Amino acid sequence: MKDVKCECGHVNPHGTVLCEACGKVLDEQEKDKNLLDMRYEGSARRSITYNKTIIDKIWNFFSSVKVGVWLIIVTLIASAIGTILPQEMYIPPVMPAEQYYQDQYGWFGKLYYQLGFHNLFSSWWYLVLIASIGVSLVICSLDRVIPLYKALKAQRVTRHEGFLKRQRVFGITKNAQTAATLPLLKQKLEAKRYHVREENGDLLAEKNRFSRWGPYINHIGLIIFLIGAMLRFIPGMYVDKVLWVREGETKVVPETNGKYYITNNKFILQIYDKNKDDQVFGEAIERAGNIPKNYQSNVTLYKAEGNTVAGEKPKLKKLKDFGIRVNEPLTFEGFSLYQVDYKLNELNKMSFALTDKATGKSFGDLTVNLNNPDTKYNLGKGYSVELLSYFPDFEFGKDGEPTTKSRIPNNPAFVFKMRTPDKPKGETSFVAIKQTIEPFGNNKYKLKFRGIATNNVSGLTVRKDNTLWAIILGGIIFMIGVIQGMYWNHRRIWIQNKSGEVWVAAHTNKNWYGIKREIEAVLADTGLQMPYDQLQRQQNEIEKEEA
Amino acid sequence: MKKRRLYVRSIILFVLLAAVAYTLYANFTKDNTMKVAVGEKAPDFVLTDMNGQKHRLSDYKGQGVFLNFWGTWCKPCETEMPYINNQYHQYKEKGIEVLAVDIKESNVAVTKFAERHSLDFPIMIDRDEQVMTEYGIDPLPATFLIDKNGVVVKYHTGQLTEKEAKDFMEQIKP
Known part of the structure; x- marks a missing residue:
């Protein structure tokens, strides 16, 4: 575990393949190769340095690109499997999820449920995978960018012979010196926007080093993006709630600490009308029938004034009237209310007429508010009706007793007591939709159904997202990183005197054609020979032998 | 030098681990995060x-x-x-x-x-x-x-x- 001192005098960290300063090959294995692996400048990846403590072992595990790639592959496969069947939150609540999957998809559905894929995207192991990718990203980047930065900073102009001749683009001009052509070379390189350094008549021309940082900037963007996703779990940062409001009803907006209230004045569903709307819609309307044109909830937003305790009638101050339409939410203080759902024609009121069964004579009407009915209805002249029991969503229970399935008036049923001058004790009648039961024998009077009034209900989503800035910032930095790495290449050209010859070598991380053209232009009229592409030459030789 | 490296690595791993642990914790309590938590004052009404x-x-x-x-x-x-x-x-x-x-x-x-x-x-x-x-x-x-x-x-x-x-x-x- 010792640092390695190169013959040029530079001290390199353990594990270094190429001397950071002069480029001499330090790794024995690398010496046998004709071309150098220039990734990370042959610097010592920090993970290969120490492997002693448990911390180092964890670090080294995540530092491996191989591990990182596997994490991504496993996550991709898992995500793909997660889309085969609908996730639990999207299945209709008709039966427990366990039964539903088996019922709908057979043995595969059962297995899918048992393996936990029905709730994949918030399962612990999926989150651990995503988190591991994040950790791998951070550690991989740190482990590479720091040595790379140090190596590029430590590089000297004069390079070791072994380094130069193992570059992909390399050439020798015999019996030449750079002394005479130095100013010309320098001038030409600088014209091509190279940053030129000179030492003992040797040249190093370099440009666009910042392009090497592209991938790491890109990773920073990804990490900010992941942090943004994590922010959602912090209370108050992200709200996604459903709010159903009946027409005429005033409700507190959830997650606002009882500060905001909303009244639904009217829900509107418009459909395209063949006669009124533009003719171009005509054909489509004929084909598809009713096509919705607009879903809109006309609401009033209120703010509660003063400190009211929950349950108390708050003092409301009207803020504004607004028509919430699809994609046109009502926004206030970071909250947005979106139109997402509706229910038309919910029963609201029902009216009856107290009638003599024999004669059909009516003794007055009563209207029952189905959401909160009155108990006494006085019809005058000694006629009155009392509501004894009310079942908004009526069914017969297991024991044969009438009960209600929910508090929504889907199927209302009533027990009325009808009092009339000739029956002062009253007659009892059980009234449900399309049926009347007279529990105590034949009644003289009945409540004749007169009509209903309905109400619409708006389904709104309450949304607040304080994490968007992180997601957007992460995305922008991600793109900057991509652009930086994609549209610029880090190019270096070495022109050096070695034992009476001039050696030219060049390296770029991509676009070799481009750098060769630049060298061609620079070397023209200098008497120096154009270097050749060793990789291409090898390939040509192999092709020749095969032919 | 070695000591410092171990130190730095430990800190970075700890921060990452803490972030992951918090996310997992928050994810698994989100379904039953009562707005009124045990041990807290009950909201008045x-x-x-x-x-x-x-x-x-x-x-x-x-x-x-x-x-x-x-x-x-x-x-x-x-x-x-x-x-x-x-x-x-x-x-x-x-x-x-x-x-x-x-x-x-x-x-x-x-x-x-x-x-x-x-x-x-x-x-x-x-x-x-x-x-x-x-x-x-x-x-x-x-x-x-x-x-x-x-x-x-x-x-x-x-x-x-x-x-x-x-x-x-x-x-x-x-």
Whole structure:
């Protein structure tokens, strides 16, 4: 575990393949190769340095690109499997999820449920995978960018012979010196926007080093993006709630600490009308029938004034009237209310007429508010009706007793007591939709159904997202990183005197054609020979032998 | 040098681990993150019972409050109501108040229900769901046990047995 001192005098960290300063090959294995692996400048990846403590072992595990790639592959496969069947939150609540999957998809559905894929995207192991990718990203980047930065900073102009001749683009001009052509070379390189350094008549021309940082900037963007996703779990940062409001009803907006209230004045569903709307819609309307044109909830937003305790009638101050339409939410203080759902024609009121069964004579009407009915209805002249029991969503229970399935008036049923001058004790009648039961024998009077009034209900989503800035910032930095790495290449050209010859070598991380053209232009009229592409030459030789 | 590296690596790993652990924790508690957590002060509310009497939670300081959310249509609520009523009789004198909050039903339905099961404790209707929203309740029945200092001791959802109801009363006896 010792640092390695190169013959040029530079001290390199353990594990270094190429001397950071002069480029001499330090790794024995690398010496046998004709071309150098220039990734990370042959610097010592920090993970290969120490492997002693448990911390180092964890670090080294995540530092491996191989591990990182596997994490991504496993996550991709898992995500793909997660889309085969609908996730639990999207299945209709008709039966427990366990039964539903088996019922709908057979043995595969059962297995899918048992393996936990029905709730994949918030399962612990999926989150651990995503988190591991994040950790791998951070550690991989740190482990590479720091040595790379140090190596590029430590590089000297004069390079070791072994380094130069193992570059992909390399050439020798015999019996030449750079002394005479130095100013010309320098001038030409600088014209091509190279940053030129000179030492003992040797040249190093370099440009666009910042392009090497592209991938790491890109990773920073990804990490900010992941942090943004994590922010959602912090209370108050992200709200996604459903709010159903009946027409005429005033409700507190959830997650606002009882500060905001909303009244639904009217829900509107418009459909395209063949006669009124533009003719171009005509054909489509004929084909598809009713096509919705607009879903809109006309609401009033209120703010509660003063400190009211929950349950108390708050003092409301009207803020504004607004028509919430699809994609046109009502926004206030970071909250947005979106139109997402509706229910038309919910029963609201029902009216009856107290009638003599024999004669059909009516003794007055009563209207029952189905959401909160009155108990006494006085019809005058000694006629009155009392509501004894009310079942908004009526069914017969297991024991044969009438009960209600929910508090929504889907199927209302009533027990009325009808009092009339000739029956002062009253007659009892059980009234449900399309049926009347007279529990105590034949009644003289009945409540004749007169009509209903309905109400619409708006389904709104309450949304607040304080994490968007992180997601957007992460995305922008991600793109900057991509652009930086994609549209610029880090190019270096070495022109050096070695034992009476001039050696030219060049390296770029991509676009070799481009750098060769630049060298061609620079070397023209200098008497120096154009270097050749060793990789291409090898390939040509192999092709020749095969032919 | 080696020491420093170990130090730096440990810190970075610790920060990453903490972030992951928090995310996992938050994810698994998000479904049952009650807006009212055990150990915290129960939010105050005022509701009027079926006899027209106002009940304000904070007025019951010094007493244990058995706060039950229910509906007449909810079967488990119906089953547990008589148990709660029995225990109410046992513990009323020992400084426990039962407040039963019905979610948004009609007076008729609630009154008849109370009559049918001869319930004696104060029953109130949360007409516009304010209290329900404040307590973040989803499945009914839901029971909160609030001690004499107004602090939530326990949250329970689902039907109670008579024994559980008794245990609960014991827990908040002042």
